[in-house]
Amino acid sequence: MSPDNEVIERSILEPAVFETLYARDATSVYRYAAQRLGDHAADDVMSETFLVAFDRRAAYDVTVQSARPWLLGIATRLIRRHARVEAIAWKGMSADLAAQVAPDFIEQAGARIDAERLTRRLKKALRRLPVADRDTLLLYAWGDLDYASIAQAMQVPVGTVRSRLNRARRKLRRAAARTSIEQETDHGRADASPQHA
Numbered sequence: 001m002s003p004d005n006e007v008i009e010r011s012i013l014e015p016a017v018f019e020t021l022y023a024r025d026a027t028s029v030y031r032y033a034a035q036r037l038g039d040h041a042a043d044d045v046m047s048e049t050f051l052v053a054f055d056r057r058a059a060y061d062v063t064v065q066s067a068r069p070w071l072l073g074i075a076t077r078l079i080r081r082h083a084r085v086e087a088i089a090w091k092g093m094s095a096d097l098a099a100q101v102a103p104d105f106i107e108q109a110g111a112r113i114d115a116e117r118l119t120r121r122l123k124k125a126l127r128r129l130p131v132a133d134r135d136t137l138l139l140y141a142w143g144d145l146d147y148a149s150i151a152q153a154m155q156v157p158v159g160t161v162r163s164r165l166n167r168a169r170r171k172l173r174r175a176a177a178r179t180s181i182e183q184e185t186d187h188g189r190a191d192a193s194p195q196h197a
Helices: 004-013 015-037 039-055 068-081 083-092 095-101 103-108 112-128 131-141 147-154 158-192
Strands: none
Touching: 004 015, 015 039, 015 068, 015 131, 039 068, 068 131, 068 147, 112 158, 131 147, 131 158, 147 158
8 A cells, every 4th residue: 555645646647546545534534524513514624625635736745654634734724714613513522522631620520510511611711722722732632643743734843733732731721620629619618508407
């Protein structure tokens, strides 16, 4: 099986070869877009991503074997165009992401309402992140890319990726910590309320 860079290079003279790249990476691009925007927009983003990639294949850096970061970078930029729809994704965000960001706080939440409060707080914190920080975090969490691949996808140095991820994690941890403090305060109020006989 030829690596992605060879497939892209061959596709310049043999356009039909580009379908190999689609067959390899369409599912990853779709899954990433679906997590960001929901299933209803993921097909469009996936299709647009491969159209853009096909149009720009001559500019691809053929020294890079895997095209996945490049494709997810294109998808990320297309997702920004769908920003109005992205708000829907926050409603569908699972506790899985919350667990990845701050598992210790979710484990402390003994009741469902506590977990829902944490999820709402994290959604709000995610929405407030600068776009570049949010995209970097979601490429890491949902795109399953390492730092070097995120740097390639976002066209920034690896140090910038580290800074963005650290900043995003810090903000999300603070949001989670505020939820934990609110829970303790609420539990304290409940404990201090007078008992009726």
